[in-house]
Every structure is written in structure tokens, then in C-alpha cells.
Amino acid sequence: MDLNVEKRFKCDVCEKCFSQKFLLQRHMRIHTGEKPYPCPVCGKSFSENGALHKHFRIHTGEKPHECNVCGKSFAQLGHLQSHIRMHTGERPFHCDVCGEFFTEKHKLFLHNRTHTGEKPYPCDICGKSFAQNYSLQRHRVIHRDDLVYTCKTCNKEYCRYYSLQAHLRTHRPQKMYDCDVCNKSFNQKSHLHIHMRIHTGEKPYRCEMCTKAFGQNSHLMRHMKTHFKETSVIVNI
Incomplete structure (x- = not known):
């Protein structure tokens, strides 16, 4: 791809430039609010045909994007990508103010309002x-x-x-899953499974930066922030 292509089509509203006229025309719908692609089922309109195509899967039930870990399917690729992070523990979006990490950019966007005080x-x-x-x-x-x-x-x-x-x-029913070691009870089997790591010493979540291991993924994520803060200090020196 030639990154030096001349962008000679300029938006009169925000002055953003485009290399092709149709890209400018599509962009202009942001300012005009035009949504020329209506859904034939529910009547909801969209500014781009691709967005209508994705929306239509709500009505057809089509879910072409499948997770290769657990088999769960999704209508949109972005939703699958966010879901996969549940398995990998990846949180690529971080807050520049407090260092907290998020699995989705939208969640970071909403979180930032806790710092700015914005309530729109x-x-x-x-x-x-x-x-x-x-x-x-x-x-x-x-x-x-x-x-x-x-x-x-x-x-x-x-x-x-x-x-x-x-x-x-x-x-809700009483807690049904008892720990054979300390007799503590849990209402979900998965919670008992996580608790048992206290007794077994199992730590399946390992930090790739310092090899420190943890019994829960949330503890690993919290630990990773310490590396982020250390990196920030080094950069600022």
C-alpha cells in the first residue's frame, strides 16, 4: 500500500482529508446524520451498508465467528476478539491516569469519565x-x-x-459445594475450584515479565500493573 497517496478530498466541516471522493462522501454522513441504509425488518437505519449487514444478523441469528477455545459463536468479529481475551487474560487498553487495564476500548472510554467527571x-x-x-x-x-x-x-x-x-x-439455595480441607462452602463449583488452589498451592497464571505466578487471573492482572508503573517511572526519568 502506498502511504504517500495524495489526499485531495477535504471535508469542509472538520478539514479531514481523503484520497478518494467516495471516502469523503461516506465520512460526511457523520456530520449530516444521513443514514441511507434501513433495515427491512425493524426499520433501523445505518450510515454504512457494512453496519446494516452486521445488524441484520440480529434478525437471522447468524453467528459466523466461532471461538476456537470454547466453541461459542458471535455475530461480529469484534465481539469474538473481546471474548477471546477472557481465555487469554489479555487487557490491552490501559488508563493513563490510574493504570487500570481493560479488555475493550469502549470500557476504557467509559472508565475515563470517572477521572474527568463527565456525565453526558x-x-x-x-x-x-x-x-x-x-x-x-x-x-x-x-x-x-x-x-x-x-x-x-x-x-x-x-x-x-x-x-x-x-x-x-x-x-437462592444454600451453598452446596464444601471444601474437604477447611469445610468452607461455596454456591458455585468454579468458586470451590479456585479456592482449592489455596490448599494445593497451584498457581496456573504466570507473569511473562518476572515469572511470578498466581492462583487467580485477576491477581495476575493486578500484579501486571506494577510492571506498567515501573515502566512509566523509567520513561519519565
Whole structure:
């Protein structure tokens, strides 16, 4: 690919340049809001045909991207790539402020708002603002008098969905998996499996930088931050 191709098609709005006219035309939809590709099933529109194609898999159920580790399939390649990081433990996106690592760029983007204080989603009823749209939608429920969440076990009612979820934990069965060594109990077999490493000394997660090993992947990720901080100090000297 010739990286020196002349970019002679300039956007009048943001002055970004493109090597081909059709690329400029596609870019202009960001500014105009034009979405000429509607979904024939639900009517949702998109600015690019490729985006419509990906969206259409929601309706067809097509999931062409399969994980070669666990076999789980995904409609979009990006979702598969994010999923694979669960197996590898890779977290390539790091926060320049606190050094925390993330598996997805979008999660880092949302995390940055904890440092900037940005809350771009205001409630149009009471004016309270939120950093994420999800938090806003959850908040708006408190302004509705007609919405009630009912526990199917005891019929107790709540006006907030997350309050119902907290209540549902009281109906969960007792912890069923007991440790044969210390008799500690767990409600999930996987939690018992992780706990047993305390007794066996198994440490399957090894740091590639200093060979230190850990019993849990989360502990390895936390340890990796120490190397990131050390590197930052060396660079700043």
C-alpha cells in the first residue's frame, strides 16, 4: 500500500482529508446524520451498508465467528476478539491516569469519565446526570408510577429493577459445594475450584515479565500493573 497517496478530498466541516471522493462522501454522513441504509425488518437505519449487514444478523441469528477455545459463536468479529481475551487474560487498553487495564476500548472510554467527571446523560425530568446511558435508563424508573417489578417467588414488589435483583438473592439455595480441607462452602463449583488452589498451592497464571505466578487471573492482572508503573517511572526519568 502506498502511504504517500495524495489526499485531495477535504471535508469542509472538520478539514479531514481523503484520497478518494467516495471516502469523503461516506465520512460526511457523520456530520449530516444521513443514514441511507434501513433495515427491512425493524426499520433501523445505518450510515454504512457494512453496519446494516452486521445488524441484520440480529434478525437471522447468524453467528459466523466461532471461538476456537470454547466453541461459542458471535455475530461480529469484534465481539469474538473481546471474548477471546477472557481465555487469554489479555487487557490491552490501559488508563493513563490510574493504570487500570481493560479488555475493550469502549470500557476504557467509559472508565475515563470517572477521572474527568463527565456525565453526558442528563435526566429530562429531574436534571440528574449520569456517565452512562444505562445508568440513566435505570434511574428513570423511579419517576414512573406505573412500573412495578414483582418477585415471582414471594410476590414482593419493587419500583426499581436492581432492588428486585438484590432481593432475589435471598431466595437462592444454600451453598452446596464444601471444601474437604477447611469445610468452607461455596454456591458455585468454579468458586470451590479456585479456592482449592489455596490448599494445593497451584498457581496456573504466570507473569511473562518476572515469572511470578498466581492462583487467580485477576491477581495476575493486578500484579501486571506494577510492571506498567515501573515502566512509566523509567520513561519519565
